[in-house]
Amino acid sequence: MNLGIERYETILITGANGLLGHKLVQLLIHREHVLVIATGLGESRLPASYAKYYQWESMDISSEEQVNSVFEKHRPTTVIHAAAITQADVCEENKEKAYIVNVLGTKNLIQAAERFGCYFLYLSTDFVFDGENGPYIEEDQPNPVNYYGRTKWEGEQLLKQSNLSWAIVRTVLVYGVAEGLSRSNIILWVRESLMAGKTIQVVTDQMRTPTLVEDLADACLLMVMKKSVGIFHVSGAEVLTPFQMAEMTADYFGLDKRLLQPVNASTFTQSAKRPPKTGFIIQKVQNELNFEPKSFTSGIGILAKQLKLADS
Numbered sequence: 111m112n113l114g115i116e117r118y119e120t121i122l123i124t125g126a127n128g129l130l131g132h133k134l135v136q137l138l139i140h141r142e143h144v145l146v147i148a149t150g151l152g153e154s155r156l157p158a159s160y161a162k163y164y165q166w167e168s169m170d171i172s173s174e175e176q177v178n179s180v181f182e183k184h185r186p187t188t189v190i191h192a193a194a195i196t197q198a199d200v201c202e203e204n205k206e207k208a209y210i211v212n213v214l215g216t217k218n219l220i221q222a223a224e225r226f227g228c229y230f231l232y233l234s235t236d237f238v239f240d241g242e243n244g245p246y247i248e249e250d251q252p253n254p255v256n257y258y259g260r261t262k263w264e265g266e267q268l269l270k271q272s273n274l275s276w277a278i279v280r281t282v283l284v285y286g287v288a289e290g291l292s293r294s295n296i297i298l299w300v301r302e303s304l305m306a307g308k309t310i311q312v313v314t315d316q317m318r319t320p321t322l323v324e325d326l327a328d329a330c331l332l333m334v335m336k337k338s339v340g341i342f343h344v345s346g347a348e349v350l351t352p353f354q355m356a357e358m359t360a361d362y363f364g365l366d367k368r369l370l371q372p373v374n375a376s377t378f379t380q381s382a383k384r385p386p387k388t389g390f391i392i393q394k395v396q397n398e399l400n401f402e403p404k405s406f407t408s409g410i411g412i413l414a415k416q417l418k419l420a421d422s
């Protein structure tokens with residue numbers, strides 16, 4: 111795909127060791143006229159085969175000094191900000207750390223990006239909503255019910271108040287596979303548990319529109335190409351409960367569904383409250399970007415192929 115840009119773009123990605131960051135690097139490194147600066151905590155955990163196509167910078171976004179020095183060195187034209195503490199329970203139990211990374215880290219990036227006039231794409235979440243009446247459109251009013259959601263919402267507001275040309279991409283329950291991840295996701299968790307013969311409790315009364323990470327990365331690329339501005343809801347189109355997702359995963363891999371134990375979220379104790387019914391209406395990105403997400407079953411198929419390749 112031609113990026114549709116004449117001059118060279120230097121695209122700086124935060125959270126490049128994460129699931130989305132990994133796929134963004136994979137997608138961008140072979141584009142013409144694009145220099146990829148992949149950043150993350152410590153060393154790169156990206157596949158060794160990508161190494162010669164991008165530059166790695168160890169960058170803790172909560173360090174203003176590290177952020178400024180990486181921006182001075184590479185002078186990015188675009189920032190895709192995917193780094194965050196994404197575990198809702200960790201954020202709830204360690205609010206100060208969550209604030210420092212998710213809010214102040216975002217502020218450091220925005221301030222540095224302002225000095226270089228970057229286009230800034232920020233990853234946000236369905237957890238900015240309270241989940242009382244999803245699925246949501248972009249104009250709905252956020253009202254986060256947990257601390258992770260609050261920090262992401264504060265990040266959104268910082269960006270809106272900036273002088274940057276910005277886009278906020280909100281997404282939902284992202285699934286996929288990549289090397290060296292620091293968090294799992296619903297398909298991997300269900301598959302691994304059932305393969306080990308383990309009974310798992312799965313929630314029946316939450317609603318989500320799960321998102322294949324490759325679809326999300328494609329949407330981010332489209333937005334960078336168009337320099338889209340505003341808030342965009344990017345997710346799968348199917349509204350499903352985690353229990354339905356678990357059943358579909360078990361069916362796909364031919365695993366024993368009797369190991370799936372249905373539970374209500376109220377009986378299921380987690381330190382961060384989860385919004386019950388979220389998910390997105392994605393008409394805006396369908397209309398403006400021609401974005402068409404895969405079905406959940408196709409998404410499992412794509413992930414399964416990658417698992418097979420990794421095993422072979």
Ligand SMILES: NC(=O)C1=CN([C@@H]2O[C@H](COP(=O)(O)OP(=O)(O)OC[C@H]3O[C@@H](n4cnc5c(N)ncnc54)[C@H](OP(=O)(O)O)[C@@H]3O)[C@@H](O)[C@H]2O)C=CC1
Pocket residue numbers: 124125126127128129130131150151169170171172191192193194195196197211215233234235236262280281282283284285291292293
């Ligand atoms: N996953 C999901 O279901 C959803 C994700 N999102 C948002 O999408 C974005 C990408 O998510 P995803 O890729 O799935 O998440 P991951 O947790 O896989 O990736 C996030 C990355 O951020 C890195 N990170 C954490 N703290 C810092 C820091 N101080 N400085 C630099 N990097 C840091 C982590 O590093 P390390 O790996 O070393 O810990 C990790 O690699 C996030 O902003 C998230 O809020 C929104 C909705 C749903």
Ligand SMILES: Cc1cn([C@H]2C[C@H](O)[C@@H](COP(=O)(O)OP(=O)(O)O[C@H]3O[C@@H](C)C(=O)[C@@H](O)[C@H]3O)O2)c(=O)[nH]c1=O
Pocket residue numbers: 196197198199234235236237281282283284294295296311312313316318352353384
């Ligand atoms: C751990 C666990 C999860 N679940 C369900 C609940 C939940 O909807 C789904 C995923 O659970 P997790 O705790 O992994 O994730 P959770 O924090 O609920 O998911 C979120 O991640 C962050 C980053 C986001 O921004 C959100 O979009 C969102 O999808 O699986 C169970 O049913 N049983 C379990 O034992």
